[in-house]
Amino acid sequence: MWSYILKRLLLMIPTLLGVLLITFIVVQFVPGGPVEQYLAEARAGQAGGGDAGAFAYRGGQGVDPKRLEEIKALYGFDKPAHERFLQMLGQFARFDLGQSFFQNKDVWALIVEKLPVSISLGMWTFLISYGVAVPLGVAKAVRAGTRFDLVTTLLVLVGYAIPGFVLGVALLVIFGGQLQWFPLRGLTSGNWEELSWGARIVDYLWHITLPVTAMVLGSFAVTTMLTKNAFLEEIRKQYVLTARAKGLGDRQVLWKHVFRNALIPIVTGFPAAFVGAFFTGALLIETLFSLDGLGLLSYESVIRRDYPVVLGTLYLFTLIGLVTKLISDLCYVWVDPRVKFD
Template sequence: MLQYIIKRLLVMVPTLLGVLTITFLVTQFIPGGPVDHMLAQLDGHGARSGADTGESATGGWSYSGRQGIDAAQIEQITALYGFDKPPLTRYWEMLKNYVRFELGDSYYHHQSVASLIQEKLGVTVSLGVWIFFLTYLVSVPLGVAKAVRAGSRFDTVTTLIVLVGYATPGFVLGILLIVLFGGGSFWDIFPLRGLTSDHWHELGWGGKILDYLWHITLPVVASVVSLFAMKTLLTKNMFLEEISRQYVLTARAKGLSERQVLWKHVFRNTLLPLITGFPATFIGAFFTGSLLIETLFSLDGLGLLSYEAINNRDYPVVLGTLYLFTLIGLLIKLLSDIAYLFVDPRIKFTAQES
């Protein structure tokens, strides 16, 4: 087991290196980098509205060249962003810093990338934790209930509901929830900005919890509904497959109750494919699709930070967040593999010699 973990940790190194190398090449050599972005702002184009430049007002900019900009000023800005060094030098410096988890400083926010991530992480974690746990807390029991009642009206109706939810994009559902419950056209029940109210610090503990839940309800519902279908139907199908096996008939013949058969024997064997989906669900809950939800509900999290970084050519933020996200994803995948042993000790990670 220890040998397997060491091998997996070693494999992470070329994976991270490949991701960083490809991203570095793309970000460093595409036109319109951070130097040109800054020069465009100095030239006055970056300050125009979207109507004047043909770009959207949310960070869009246009640039027609470096004409009219003093050469010394261009040199100074180039050195400020480190682009006066050869690309290979910048690449090796980046790798050395990342080994020490020094992610550099943001071009746009003028603070360290690590502090930026720490500042925005709370919003994304709040959403991700709720999405991740609600997905399993709802989908697994519902999938079991559908398997036990396979072919019934309950099974048909719930299948229709989860498939409709799966087919509805999160941002579309979010807009619908805003229209219905966010003061759009019907009821003004839930707030649409931030995770807490302005007077949150003045509330007691009970009031703080209720205020937080009040703010988080619509974003979580919009994010989690589309995730239910896959896990629910996977759980149902796995249960149906396991229920038909011989050991279930043997367990029933021994006089075990239906609850013992389902939860002690069938459920344990069904956990394997569910655990397999942990990494994808975790990454999806925390990092995938958060941009639209955060923008829609005015939540200042990592999704919005990543979008702004790409739009503003803030390459330290782009590379730093990608480095951390990739590393977290690889570690979560390793943890899910290790969790197999707790579910089924028969699993062996080392190759058996003949």
């Protein structure tokens, strides 16, 4: 197994380099970079009657060439593309993600600043989804074909069919606007610092209810149906019939024999789901409920061509994804010793 782990770790290097290289090449051909945005703002300021000396204009020809070179040097565009790429790899090897062009902060600082919102959304979605979907899937497998199974399947699939953003709008209009039971925006109230600890918890849960509800309903279906199908497949196997023939009760057969084997495809997905909860980016939900998280940070960085943030977060999330995938594969051995990597 150690040779397999070493091989997977070595394969992460070309995979990571490939992702960064492709993204870096695409970035070079995308118009509207930071230099172009600076020039556009300069022309807009000149057209609006701004200080002409501030931009050193020469008639209608644009920015002074020396000033233009200074701008390119400021953003690092005075070097050839391959040198900038190698410099970026050197920084990433030291886990230096660079500094944002427009927010005057390190990329690490921006990620840490936005992470609490994404953790709140992702962790609650993860816990509620698995905490409800797994028991529901087991109950559906035990009662397969009954009215309970049919009704819950219909409800789960309807929830899955409704986009989270549409559901979020409906929740805001009904419970936030008309009934005014929940706040319309933010993760906490403005006077949160002045509240007691108990009041802070209540205030936080009050704010997080609607966005988590909008995110969690769509994730029920996959986990619920996966759990149900896994249990049904195990229940029909020969060892279950043998256990019942020996006189074991249905509950003992289900939880002692079927449960471990049926949870293999679910448990192996825990690492990815758990780690993803810390770095989830629900762009539409964050925008709708005015939550400043990683999803909104990534979107704004792409729109503003803030390349250090785009490439830095891409590097970090890709690395975490590769490591998480390896951990998920290793969980197969932990859950089922019959699996051999060789």
